[in-house]
Amino acid sequence: MTLKINNLTGGYHGVSVLKDLNLTVEKGKAVALIGLNGAGKSTTIKHILGLLRPQRGYIELDGIKLAQAPEAFKQKLAYIPETPILYPELTLKEHIELTILAYHLDEAETWKKANDLLTKFRLDNKLDWLPIHFSKGMKQKVMIVCAFLAASDLLVIDEPFTGLDPLSALTLIDLVQEAKNQGKMILITSHVLSEVQDTVDQFAVLNNRKIEVCGSLNEIKAHYGLSEQDSFDQIYRVLSREQVQHG
Template sequence: MLHVDKLNGGYIGKQVLHDVTFEVKKGELVGLIGLNGAGKSTTIKHILGLLEPISGSVTVDGETVQSSEKNYRKKISYIPETPILYDTLTLREHLTLMGKAYEIPERDLEERTGRLAKNMRMEKQLDWFPSVFSKGMRQKAMILCALVTKTPLLIVDEPFVGLDPLAIRQLLQLFDEYKEESAILMSTHILETAERHCDRFVFLHQGVVIATGTAGELREKYALSPDATLDDIYVEAIDVEERAR
């Protein structure tokens, strides 16, 4: 569903990514793991089409920004780390706006809105304005806006910030449903949760993919014990990479 191929990119005068290559298949939740400054946000911005690569390519469900920007963008939904909402629109109006932007049939939008709001315990807040939302409610609102689209690719950046344990559990259940027809790429620092719920991992360090695979495959790659945590695996991966340099 998502193919990142030899992506070199970054910002004017500063290259951040170096030959980044990985994929996320339909039915997968893949964790993008890295320290601060590893290049996770830059990678996400390139996938979203907000940055132009120096070289390499990003393909989503067979489409690229170059082949059709409109079609490409309609294949992606995004949950940012910091909620961005319109204070003059209710949550329901936000979801209606998403429906129009993604050309979702009105009946489908209504059904999805009701189901998702119920799952995230936001039914009573559908006609509220974001100015009265708590931090957790604002994050839930962004989650609803992304999930209602049912795009082929969902990109999630630190989705658990501000959510209580019950909301995190509900969100992970929704991810399980969403990925049945789509692919999910999730950037997070909460490795314990990622280890339990991600199908595979992409380790990014200093703009380079240093390892990919399941937790079991990565334990085997670095000759770690079966009870090694994802934290243990990632620290070992960094140590091996830096010793090699």
């Protein structure tokens, strides 16, 4: 069971933001997609979600090619966007009910899991609230709850720590680890590397329109001439210098 991105070239309005991008996420593994702003992380995610059509290459999940069977492909993934997207006219309870319907979940079993997640994120007494009453962080937690309820093989998580309080961030990290233990695939983007470096198995550095290197924390550091003692955030300094040199 894998997510495979093969020789993906794509972007917007005929402009190639990505060129020959290759990336694999395996069962029970979490991969962090990292890079400077404008490197193409959001473009990559939009291609995985089927919001953009590749100019070349393909994306495959559990042997299902997105271009050939988009509905079956999308049924196998859940997405947590950087900016929460909720239906303004639906309560928290109705968002959960919508997730149950969308993924054809068992209602009783899913509500048992939902109540546990709602308690962990301190949302259990807000089932009748509309999104207008939620802070940005609370909206983000609603997105997280719904995504982890979904019967998905792949979780795509885009900058999830934005707006989360420290306790909620720790809860999310625990959920990612639990999902890995269940055999799910995780693709996560984050600028806060310290939050994810102990949770992810591999880091994929997006630079110059493709995956420049993919590996463990120390392998990535070594690729950029950094020592094991250097802060992982030093990678961004190296990438920034390269960008200036090639600019």
